[in-house]
Amino acid sequence: MLRFGVSLEKELLEKFDRLIREKNYSNRSEAIRDLIRQELVKKEWLEGKEVAGAITVIYNHHRRQLVDKLTDIQHDFQKIIISTQHIHLDHDNCLEIIAVKGMPEEAKKLADTLRSIKGVKHGTLSMSSTGMDIE
Amino acid sequence: MLRFGVSLEKELLEKFDRLIREKNYSNRSEAIRDLIRQELVKKEWLEGKEVAGAITVIYNHHRRQLVDKLTDIQHDFQKIIISTQHIHLDHDNCLEIIAVKGMPEEAKKLADTLRSIKGVKHGTLSMSSTGMDIE
Amino acid sequence: MLRFGVSLEKELLEKFDRLIREKNYSNRSEAIRDLIRQELVKKEWLEGKEVAGAITVIYNHHRRQLVDKLTDIQHDFQKIIISTQHIHLDHDNCLEIIAVKGMPEEAKKLADTLRSIKGVKHGTLSMSSTGMDIE
Amino acid sequence: MLRFGVSLEKELLEKFDRLIREKNYSNRSEAIRDLIRQELVKKEWLEGKEVAGAITVIYNHHRRQLVDKLTDIQHDFQKIIISTQHIHLDHDNCLEIIAVKGMPEEAKKLADTLRSIKGVKHGTLSMSSTGMDIE
Numbered sequence: 001m002l003r004f005g006v007s008l009e010k011e012l013l014e015k016f017d018r019l020i021r022e023k024n025y026s027n028r029s030e031a032i033r034d035l036i037r038q039e040l041v042k043k044e045w046l047e048g049k050e051v052a053g054a055i056t057v058i059y060n061h062h063r064r065q066l067v068d069k070l071t072d073i074q075h076d077f078q079k080i081i082i083s084t085q086h087i088h089l090d091h092d093n094c095l096e097i098i099a100v101k102g103m104p105e106e107a108k109k110l111a112d113t114l115r116s117i118k119g120v121k122h123g124t125l126s127m128s129s130t131g132m133d134i135e
Numbered sequence: 136m137l138r139f140g141v142s143l144e145k146e147l148l149e150k151f152d153r154l155i156r157e158k159n160y161s162n163r164s165e166a167i168r169d170l171i172r173q174e175l176v177k178k179e180w181l182e183g184k185e186v187a188g189a190i191t192v193i194y195n196h197h198r199r200q201l202v203d204k205l206t207d208i209q210h211d212f213q214k215i216i217i218s219t220q221h222i223h224l225d226h227d228n229c230l231e232i233i234a235v236k237g238m239p240e241e242a243k244k245l246a247d248t249l250r251s252i253k254g255v256k257h258g259t260l261s262m263s264s265t266g267m268d269i270e
Numbered sequence: 271m272l273r274f275g276v277s278l279e280k281e282l283l284e285k286f287d288r289l290i291r292e293k294n295y296s297n298r299s300e301a302i303r304d305l306i307r308q309e310l311v312k313k314e315w316l317e318g319k320e321v322a323g324a325i326t327v328i329y330n331h332h333r334r335q336l337v338d339k340l341t342d343i344q345h346d347f348q349k350i351i352i353s354t355q356h357i358h359l360d361h362d363n364c365l366e367i368i369a370v371k372g373m374p375e376e377a378k379k380l381a382d383t384l385r386s387i388k389g390v391k392h393g394t395l396s397m398s399s400t401g402m403d404i405e
Numbered sequence: 406m407l408r409f410g411v412s413l414e415k416e417l418l419e420k421f422d423r424l425i426r427e428k429n430y431s432n433r434s435e436a437i438r439d440l441i442r443q444e445l446v447k448k449e450w451l452e453g454k455e456v457a458g459a460i461t462v463i464y465n466h467h468r469r470q471l472v473d474k475l476t477d478i479q480h481d482f483q484k485i486i487i488s489t490q491h492i493h494l495d496h497d498n499c500l501e502i503i504a505v506k507g508m509p510e511e512a513k514k515l516a517d518t519l520r521s522i523k524g525v526k527h528g529t530l531s532m533s534s535t536g537m538d539i540e
Contacts, residue, residue, distance in 0.1 A: 002283050007273050007299045008306075009405035016306045019313065024251040029277045034250060035305040036278075036286045041257050043289065052224060053259070054191050054232045058266040085220040087234050089187060093266035097189045097232055099222050115169060116159040121266050122176050124188070126259040131193040131228035134256050135279035137418050142408050142434045143441075144540035151441045154448065164412045170440040171413075171421050178424065270414035294521040304520060311527050322494060323529070324461050324502045328536040355490040357504050359457060363536035367459045367502055369492050385439060386429040391539050392446050394458070394531040401463040401498035401526050 006032075041129045045104045049133070054126040055098040055111045062092060063119035070114065074098065077110045093121075101130060141167075176264045180239045184268070189261040190233040190246045197227060198254035205249065209233065212245045228256075236265060276302075311399045315374045319403070324396040325368040325381045332362060333389035340384065344368065347380045363391075371400060411437075446534045450509045454538070459531040460503040460516045467497055468524035475519065479503065482515045498526075506535060 008016070016028070025031040044051050061067055074081055080102030087095040098114075100107050107125065115123035143151070151163070160166040179186050196202055209216055215237030222230040233249075235242050242260060250258035278286070286298070295301040314321050331337055344351055350372030357365040368384075370377045377395060385393035413421070421433070430436040449456050466472055479486055485507030492500040503519075505512050512530060520528035 001277050002280050003275050003277050004283075004298060005273050006276050006302050007271050008303060010272050011403075012303065012306065012310075012405040013272050013274075015310055015404070019306075019309055023247045026251070026253060028274060030251070030253050032276050032302055032305075033278060033282065035302075035309070036282065036289075037257055039289055039305070040282075040285055052193065052230050054189050054230075054261065056189050056261045056263045058187065058263055060266065082222050082230075083220060085218060085232065085234060087217050089236065089265050090267060095187050095189075095217075095234060095236075095263070095266075097220065097234055099220060099230060099232055101224065101230075112158045116161070116165070118161060118165050121269050122172055122264050124261040124263050126189065126191045126261045128191045128230070128259050129193055129257050130224050131195065131230075131256050132225060133281075134285070135282040136412050137415050138410050138412050139418075139433060140408050141411050141437050142406050143438060145407050146538075147438065147441065147445075147540040148407050148409075150445055150539070154441075154444055163409060167411050167437055167440070168413060168417065170437075170444070171417065171424075174424055174440070175417075175420055268416075269420070270417040293517045296521070296523060300521065300523050307527055322463065322500050324459050324500075324531065326459050326531045326533045328457065328534055330536065352492050352500075353490060355488060355502065355504060357487050359506065359535050360537060365457050365459075365487075365504060365506075365533070365536075367490065367504055369490060369500060369502055371494065371500075382428045386431070386435065388431060388435050391536050392442055392534050394533050396459065396461050396529040396531045398461045398500070398529050399463055399527050400494050401465065401500075402495060404526050 037134050040134050041127065044129055044133070045127050048104055050102065050130055051104050051107065051127065052099070052101040052130045053107055053128045055100060055107070055114060056124045057096045057114050057120050058122045059094055059096070059120045060092045061094045066117065066119040069117055070096065073110070073113055077106070080106045080110065172269050175269050176262065179264055179268070180262045183239055185237065185265055186239050186242065186262065187234070187236045187265045188242055188263045190235060190242070190249060191259045192231045192249050192255050193257045194229055194231070194255045195227045196229045201252065201254040204252055205231065208248055212241070215241045215245065307404050310404050311397065314399055314403070315397045318374055320372065320400055321374050321377065321397065322369070322371040322400045323377055323398045325370060325377070325384060326394045327366045327384050327390050328392045329364055329366070329390045330362045331364045336387065336389040339387055340366065343383055347376070350376045350380065442539050445539050446532065449534055449538070450532045453509055455507065455535055456509050456512065456532065457504070457506040457535045458512055458533045460505060460512070460519060461529045462501045462519050462525050463527045464499055464501070464525045465497045466499045471522065471524040474522055475501065478515070478518055482511070485511050485515065
């Protein structure tokens with residue numbers, strides 16, 4: 001652990017302290033560490049470092065052959081898929097969450113491909129980190 | 136299913152067709168449905184409709200009491216948590232993915248609270264949909 | 271000016287210092303102040319404080335009556351419009367940049383309305399601040 | 406102008422029509438054209454095509470030498486700067502809006518550099534288009 005000083009205008013610091021309380025941080029260092037780490041994770045995705053994340057897809061499982069197709073595609077990308085969690089949102093709708101680890105381009109490609117399938121209503125890609133390069 | 140006509144400049148259509156191929160869509164209708172659904176999901180989050188999504192957190196499980204804290208918080212929010220998937224990224228780092236369903240404000244609050252904990256390196260919130268109101 | 275200490279893991283600090291150099295910051299305090307101010311400006315937009323910003327629109331000025339329509343709308347919103355800058359990008363295309371100051375909802379509404387006009391090719395809304403509440 | 410048919414579920418179309426009214430579009434074609442053009446502009450920025458946009462900076466002009474520094478930097482980037490609009494927000498705060506046209510990397514670099522200057526409170530970069538490749 002290293003320690004360094006930060007200078008801040010009094011009013012800016014008061015506003016920052018209010019923000020910290022609203023977001024439940026225990027102290028300023030923790031909040032600042034988080035702001036820095038967010039920037040570093042953005043950088044990992046831009047620079048093509050190995051990353052981790054989650055892909056969500058919402059779909060109606062009654063659609064013919066949709067589940068087969070989703071499974072086929074996941075097998076094509078099995079090198080970057082760690083595991084999949086399946087949730088029955090209601091009688092028709094499923095939420096599938098796919099944990100991924102690999103190159104940013106591959107993760108984006110998998111998210112795009114899943115999203116493009118007829119019957120998939122919505123898809124997202126969470127861009128996170130393997131944590132290896134950020135303390 | 137309803138059908139309606141769309142007018143597009145020739146060049147814009149050519150560029151759209153190229154985009155469709157790159158993103159693997161099977162046809163124009165499917166690509167347009169997706170663009171529309173994305174806008175509708177954004178609206179659900181803004182207007183406080185019931186939504187679904189995923190929260191990711193990356194952390195070092197060797198941090199003392201961190202796992203306990205993460206579990207405690209998840210219990211406080213158990214009303215909106217459906218299930219949790221835990222992935223061992225390497226010897227130190229874990230990726231935890233929490234499937235949520237509920238009000239946007241609650242989901243954001245849970246994501247903020249998890250992110251604020253000392254030892255959590257990164258957190259994301261995927262804003263998706265219950266699928267109920269989008270075909 | 272107030273001064274406080276921040277604790278950071280050695281590796282995280284090294285990565286932060288590299289980021290600071292890449293983004294041309296002169297020191298850590300300045301970079302941290304910027305990260306904090308970005309969060310505060312996001313908050314102003316969410317909480318409906320008075321904000322400032324810029325709306326861009328790209329359009330082909332040869333389109334019949336388009337310029338009239340854009341002018342009419344700007345007059346309807348003159349309460350939040352400070353001034354407008356007009357740039358001839360090429361023989362056909364114009365970039366118009368409208369400086370705005372007012373409530374977030376009004377600024378968004380003006381941006382949406384301009385974007386919706388036939389002939390407007392693209393529109394953006396820069397969400398910035400009046401600077402009054404951030405030092 | 407070309408015309409093609411789009412198939413949409415009845416409920417999805419009703420929701421889309423509501424969205425169109427809220428955003429003031431005159432018809433479905435115009436709204437769909439806009440969704441498509443937004444995707445194409447994102448692509449221009451990713452693929453390093455020539456783009457246009459606006460950079461905003463908020464600063465306190467009483468800061469010593471700040472105006473000089475901002476001017477110097479703008480001269481270093483004069484190749485991509487078209488013009489600058491200056492607004493006096495209040496006694497202290499200025500909003501400067503710089504219209505740019507050039508490579509995405511250059512525009513981002515200028516925005517980063519301006520943002521990094523001590524005394525600049527906030528900066529944004531609007532990513533728009535030259536309009537040349539989108540009808």
